[in-house]
Amino acid sequence: MMKRSKITLFLSYLCIICMGVFGSAHVLAQNSNRVYYQNVSKSDSKTPQIKTNIQPYRPLLGFIPYNNFLVSPAKATLSKSDKILTVIKVSPNPVDDQINITLKLEREALLSIKIMDLLGNEVITLANERFPAGESTKNYMIPNRLNSGIYFLRIVAGGETNVKRISVL
Incomplete structure (x- = not known):
């Protein structure tokens, strides 16, 4: 024990x-x-400061088409003098059965004009041809099978894209 x-x-x-x-x-x-x-006195407490090195968002200069073709940075920084295509006028808008497109090309290029729906699907190809340099007006007939509504006119010349909104009656 x-x-x-x-x-x-x-x-x-x-x-x-x-x-x-x-x-x-x-x-x-x-x-x-x-x-x-x-124990930390109230005079010693500070609001925490967050220090980061995040750059603010800056979109590319130029248009990014909706057909999954991204504009390269070289094409995004084109100056006015490097521009090939200038669409001056699309008339009449709203369109009934005929559309007139006035455009200017700085040099000869392959020109493609297509009508796209709101989802970006190709509906009609109006032109796909070699086009001379200079300013000109072309007339295109709109087929009757096109329902009335809002569409986009996509004009591509030499890799440069221009999109205009049109209404079809």
Whole structure:
């Protein structure tokens, strides 16, 4: 019995010493998710500042067509003098059965004129031909199968695209 009481006494002292050593470190009998902070006076607290190096969004210069063809940065920075295609006038708008397109090409190029629906699907190809340089007016007939509504006239010359909105009666 004597031996048992000595072991118990030894374990009691050992527990007291361990509690003294580890108790100051807030380890025993504490929640693991509890966080202890040092007392900070209100004058020392500051609003945290977020420092980033994110550049603001700047869209490309030029038009990005809706047919999944992206404009390359070289084409996006074209100056006015490098421009091939200038669409001067699309008339009449709203269109009934005939459309007149006045355009100017700086040099001879392959010209493609298509009518697209609102989803970007090709409905009709009006022209797909080699076109001489200079200003000219072309007349195109609109087929009767075209339902009335809003469409886009997509004019492509040498990789340069111009889109105009038209209404069909």
